[in-house]
Amino acid sequence: MMFAFFGGDDSDESDHSFHVEDRGGSPDEDGDDDQREIASLRAGSSDDDEEEGRSAAAAATSSVPGSARSNRSRGTTSSSVRSGAGVTRETAAASATEASSSESEGGGGGDDDDEKSRDSKVAPLTDSSRLKGYITLIVASVVHYDAAKDSSLDNAESDRTTTVLSGVVPADPAQRSYAMAVSIITLIVAMFCAVVHFDRFTCLKGAWNKAFGPGSKIELIILLALSLWWLIATIVLTSVGGIAGPGKGQ
């Protein structure tokens, strides 16, 4: 069903008036990624304690037989072990949180240490669900830049016959410059965001985690600006008067 796209998650089965409708949505894997990211950030899990977490997760899931969560974990454990990520990781992160909280509640003098270690263990930005978007933007803006650069057809001067026969309309210089500027700026912004996601070495690592973690206002501003930027560019470039308008062949 097409509406599965607009609602990837079937969990919300609202009652409908006179139909029993299966909207046929597939489980929202990206949603799972996000939940995993949130869970791991809250729990402060990192790659180092995954192994530890897996055994804890196994213990946790076996203690609740028949629950949806346990079934889900049981079904994905083997793949998670191979890939080093997955649902088990979320469970592991939750178990790790519970374990650390029970330890701190149980007394002992390690409360401050626990807090410090929790702060120091932040989910790596490479787990961010937005990273795929930035990488796609890099690729798409490179293609866009190249197509915009060639849209004037200047580099086909020597083969004018081919150019005329192709049915492609040469771009207006101003619009060509605009298209190139749009893609160059996007490329710079997206590359910056992507590089920041892979930064594990510089002293700014903590700052990037704050700026690009879940719920970050800075990232929201960047994404809103990019969306607005491309909305305007799409209207300008793909309308009838634009260089990528109907029949222009660009």
Next chain:
Amino acid sequence: MSTIVHVAIPSVLTFYPFNYLFTQHNTTSSYFNIISCNLYFATWTCLWTSIWTLERWLVAANFSSMTKFLEAWPNRAPGWIVIFINSLGSLLATVDLFVNWPKLPERLQLGYISVTQYEWSWLLFVPAVTIPISAAFFLIEIFRVTQSDGQNLKSDRENFVEGLCITLLALFWTPTLFIATTPGGAADQVGNAYFFIWLSSIVVTETFLWWVRDWRMAVHNVMRMQKEEYKRAQEKVLRMHQHEIEEHLANEEK
């Protein structure tokens, strides 16, 4: 459509780098004598990706995503919302074509000279009619009082009117698609009008099929209820006359 969304778009996005590496210098406009439309598709890809990434941010920040928001609407309102968005896009793209085609280079104008005034009127009329109808059917959900059991039921009359409207729209959009996008039509070139008309036709047909399926389900439910009621009445009669039947059978045995 879900196939398009779940398979085609990720495939395009996945293979874009390979496409770029291997074919870029052959498909850009200046080297190839067939139109490539790289700029057009790259522009839409960038817009789509920006919005997709924004939505990922919303999900990660524990806000409701656009997907969930759309899913939360009751009955067939999600279908009407998608129809509204696409028919609005169709109308804007068609108006853009209608107003600006005389400003195109002469070579491109040739494609629009043969488009009759009737065709333009029809192409503007269909989305213009679709927009208020679709808006009415999803906005009405806002004003409907949810019942105490949490159900959001439509009356039979409303269902009938909805079915009539979606059937009419399906009948309007199918010829519109043929007229506009076949060679010689106003939207036969790769562009916004072409894709929006296609999308509008698909979502209208999909929503129409959704309504038909629900309608058939309702008929099936009524028939099942009637059958169960008949069975219950039959059992009741049998229970009432059980003594007489037993006596009758006993007499027959004697």
